Amino acid sequence: xxxxxxxxxxxxxxxxxxxxxxxxxxxxxxxxxxxxxxxxxxxxxxxxxxxxxxxxxxxxxxxxxxxxxxxxxxxxxxxxxxxxxxxxxxxxxxxxxxxxxxxxxxxxxxxxxxxxxxxxxxxxxxxxxxxxxxxxxxxxxxxxxxxxxxxxxxxxxxxxxxxxxxxxxxxxxxxx
Numbered sequence: 001x002x003x004x005x006x007x008x009x010x011x012x013x014x015x016x017x018x019x020x021x022x023x024x025x026x027x028x029x030x031x032x033x034x035x036x037x038x039x040x041x042x043x044x045x046x047x048x049x050x051x052x053x054x055x056x057x058x059x060x061x062x063x064x065x066x067x068x069x070x071x072x073x074x075x076x077x078x079x080x081x082x083x084x085x086x087x088x089x090x091x092x093x094x095x096x097x098x099x100x101x102x103x104x105x106x107x108x109x110x111x112x113x114x115x116x117x118x119x120x121x122x123x124x125x126x127x128x129x130x131x132x133x134x135x136x137x138x139x140x141x142x143x144x145x146x147x148x149x150x151x152x153x154x155x156x157x158x159x160x161x162x163x164x165x166x167x168x169x170x171x172x173x174x175x176x
Contacts, residue, residue: 003174003175008175011171011174011175012175014171015168015171015172015175018164018167018168018171019168021164022161022164022165022168025157025160025161025164026161028157029154029157029158029161032150032151032153032154032157033150033151033154035146035147035150036146036147036148036150036151036154037147039143039144039146039147039150040143040144040147042141042143043140043141043143043144043147046141046143068123068126068130069123069126070122070123070126070130071120071121071122071123071155072120072121072123073118073119073120073121073159074118074119074121075117075118075119076116076117076118076119077116078116116166117163117166118159118162118163118166119159120155120156120159132148133145133148
């Protein structure tokens, strides 16, 4: 299926907008990571107690603290509605018969190639019950709370960046 010139122009403009958004979010994520690390460093040396935040307070295999993930990432696959990419995949499957076995298997074994987007699942119940800030005492510094917030925003932003990358890959396959 050949695209017209105006369709290609629209796809290129959409691609440039996605690339701009991708770059802005990557920069925002870099800023959040720097800020989170600075907040953790500040919390470590608050009130002239260099051991206020240390690895000794983190749970180990000897402790009874049960660690549960506060976030899970799932991939969403839209198999119900066939689209242009499925048609392209069918055409490529006939060409893969001529390829060496290692190249032909890579797309089938890679679940991300069929992924349409990622979703972040936040476990509020575990956060209330097993808040990692409680490992450092009842009265934790504001810097430690700010660092935790910055890193939580990084998790959410990384999912958005991954979804932007998937959109860019789909646009590249349409243009390619």
